[in-house]
Amino acid sequence: MPDFITLDALVRNTAASKPTKIAVIDADRQIDYAAFDALIDRIAASLQASGLKPRDAISICALSSIEYAAVFLGALRAGVAVAPLAPSSTPADFAAMVKDAAAKILFMDDATVASFADAAIDPSVQRVALDGGKAGKPFAQWLALEGAKPAPVTIDPEWVFNIIYSSGTTGTPKGIIHTCWMRWRQYGQLDPLGYGPDAVTVLSTPLYSNTTLVCFNPTLAGGGTLVLMKKFDARGFLELSAKHRATHAMLVPVQYRRIMAVEDFDSFDLRSFVMKFSTSAPFGGALKADVLKRWPGGLTEYYGMTEGGGTCVLLAHEHPTKLHTVGQPAPDHDIRLIDEDGNFLTQGEIGEVVGHSPVIMQGYLNQPGKTAETFWHDASGKRYVRTGDVGRFDEDGFLELMDRKKDMIISGGFNIYPSDLEAVLTKHDDVLEAAVVAMPSEEWGETPVAFVVMKAGASVDAPGLKVWTNERVGKFQRLNDVVLVDVLPRSAIGKVLKRELRDRKLAADLSA
CATH class of the missing domain: 3.30.300.30 (ANL, C-terminal domain)
Structure with missing residues (x-):
């Protein structure tokens, strides 16, 4: 693997070599790499002018847009961590996450601000309206003048890249810390998945989700083009994919089901697709088979946790008889099964899935107790992440999930x-x-x-x-x-x- 390089630096490299290449498409707007990189510079300079220093944090709660993507990259260029937050949060959880992240600036838009009118946000947190609306100071007024450059910052790989808050399906959301090094381990490996300058990735899941960042990061790292959907609808996705000759997409299983149910699905030209991805929820074998049969290009399912620790990968197009599984451990990922007493289990036995890999969270922000509960160590002291999932390996080393342990x-x-x-x-x-x-x-x-x-x-x-x-x-x-x-x-x-x-x-x- 090449030496560590930040995501914003890779964007800058593309801006220098292919300035007119389109970086991001948002509804009827688009921005090329030269303009996108210049916008990132202006945002980083604005953050510095607002008093933010390396290792500070901002929060973003908005629908996907060019501005959202640029603020994310601008923060990284300034050495500032990003805590992207879910618009579907309760006001109480929203306020708690902003406070937990110690966000100095909160970026929102009119689509999200109304939901949090009752959220008790510290008045010292500056608010910026990405869409120029009522969420705070208009983005255009907050933004540094055209041509502004930030003071250079040397990024330490161990600095925080993002704080991703858990979905809260089992309680109060926890802030999952990913370092710049961990993310580099993900976006720095592009070729096997077809990412590169010809990649056109349609993103219909929200940018606060790790699911989305798994495709967002490598697309920009490889000099490709992002096509953002503010809200998913099956026909709209198909229309965008055909219009922009999409090569990649990240979709959760329920989206695949809705897309495949579109009455005239087969009338859309999807021959440009190289690879489609899925993660985050159980993906039925019959649905995978339908996607493989009717939708050109490969299909890759990821199984893992936002916390990291280990990933299984199912290349469904290469293993059509294993569609009931979530695939095999990725290279350098050690996936094991343990019983209630912490003993390793063998092939065919059912146990809890634990994983160790080069990509693992730093921990839960401000929650050492929860962090300790999530990590498990074997007799040698090797650290694994407990998934809470129950499964078994078949005779070929493919992991078949049974259920969440708690379920x-x-x-x-x-x-x-x-x-x-x-x-x-x-x-x-x-x-x-x-x-x-x-x-x-x-x-x-x-x-x-x-x-x-x-x-x-x-x-x-x-x-x-x-x-x-x-x-x-x-x-x-x-x-x-x-x-x-x-x-x-x-x-x-x-x-x-x-x-x-x-x-x-x-x-x-x-x-x-």
């Missing part, structure tokens, strides 16, 4: 994996998607309940689906109830919020 249902002393039941449910012709959660039971301790979204025109009802499913599973796996819902609640990156489903059912049972 496993223990009923009458038997372990029930919700994914097994979900797989059965989705085989019914009338079922679109399903989520199975543990509900308390006086008799069994816990019992499985399914929340199901039906296809249009479905003929089976909830009792009938329960009977159908229970005829096809083991006695101890049988569903206690089936609840029909219009949609499954999801995070912005497609994870089903099972805690919300559980709480909703508990509340309904109490009021019955």
Whole structure:
């Protein structure tokens, strides 16, 4: 691997060699590398003029835009860490994250500011409106004059690149610290994935997500072009991909499902695609097979955590018989399974997934206790990240996930994996998607309940689906109830919020 070089420096290199190459496309606007690099300079200079020093932090909470991308890179050029925040956060969580990150400036836009009117943000935090709206000082007024240059900063690889806050699906979000060195280990390896100056990457997931940065960073590092979607819609994605001759895309499984369901999907010219990616949520084998059959280009699934520690990679186009798995450990990534006592397990045995690799978080910001809980050490002292996922390796070394450890249902002393039941449910012709959660039971301790979204025109009802499913599973796996819902609640990156489903059912049972 080449010597460490920062992402903004790679952008500057492209600006010097290919100044008119388009860097970012945002709706009806676009910016070339020369102008993008100049904008990054002006932002870095503005941060310095605002009193920020290397190792300070800013927060961004906005929809994807040219300005958002430039502020991210401008902060890095000034040695300032970026804490990108989710617009879907509660006001209380939002305020807590801004405070936790010690952000000196908060960048927002009109699409996000209204949601946080009640957030208790320290008045010393300067606010800047990326879109020139009501979120704060207009970006154009805050920005340094054209041609401004920042004071040079030598970036230490151990400085913080970003603070990514966990989705909060299991509690208060935690700030995951990624160093500049860790990110370099990711964006510095471009060739195997086809990133380079010809790459055109459509990004339809939000820029606060690690999922998005996995493609955002290497596209800019390789001198490619980013096409940003402010909000995802399946047809809009297909139209952008065909219009801009997209070569790469990062999509979560629910987006793939919606895209493949577009009635005239096959009419869109997608032959330019080199590689498509997926991560963040379970990706059904049947859906992968449909993507491979109908969508040109390769399909790569990543399995791992924002915390790092280890990644499995499934090159689905090369291993069509392994679509039920999440692939094999990436090079230099040590993925193991351990039992409740911390013993390593062998092929075929089921245990918790732990991983060690060159890319691992520094820790959770201001939470040494949570950091210690997430790391696990073997007898030699080697550090692994605990994923909380349960899985097993097959005879070829491919990892098959069972479930989240916390989602496993223990009923009458038997372990029930919700994914097994979900797989059965989705085989019914009338079922679109399903989520199975543990509900308390006086008799069994816990019992499985399914929340199901039906296809249009479905003929089976909830009792009938329960009977159908229970005829096809083991006695101890049988569903206690089936609840029909219009949609499954999801995070912005497609994870089903099972805690919300559980709480909703508990509340309904109490009021019955």
